[in-house]
Amino acid sequence: MTSESKTVPPSMVDAMxxxxxxxxxxxxxxxxSLEAAAGAMQDGSLTAEQQAVAHADAHKLAGSLGTFGLQRGTELAREGELMLADTATANDSAALESIVREIKDLIASRG
Known part of the structure; x- marks a missing residue:
């Protein structure tokens, strides 16, 4: 691959x-949605519906963050997705909160 093929045209940068x-x-x-699920996990009020929505949102985030060049965001969202696929407990809330904080930081850095 030449260095020329690695250059992103300005029109593509603008479009993105x-x-x-x-x-x-x-x-x-x-x-x-993930943040609310983490809070609900912490206080034991996470409903099956809220967990399912947060799980789906984590899955969608995994795809969309990667599309915008936030590969670490994709990894984090996948971790959250896996966490929300099973029975989530108050013990998982701190890990999910940490994931949310890091994703927020990545989004803020993307500008």
Whole structure:
């Protein structure tokens, strides 16, 4: 692969920036869903429906964050997805909260 083929055309950079701006509110909503699930886990009020929604949101985040170059975000979202696939307990809440914080930091750094 030549260095020339690694260069991203400005039009592609602009297009990705527009897509990021368009999808950022939905990405943030999905992160909020994970954050709410972590809080509900902590106090023992996580419902099956809330867990299922958060699980689906984690799955969608895994794909969308990678699309925007946030590979670590994809890894974190997958961890959250796996955590939410099983019976989530209060013991899992701290780990999920940590995942959420790191994802938020990655999103903020993406600008």
């Amino acid at each position: 920036a527009r897509l990021w701006a368009k999808f950022l509110p939905e990405i943030e909503r999905r992160v909020a």
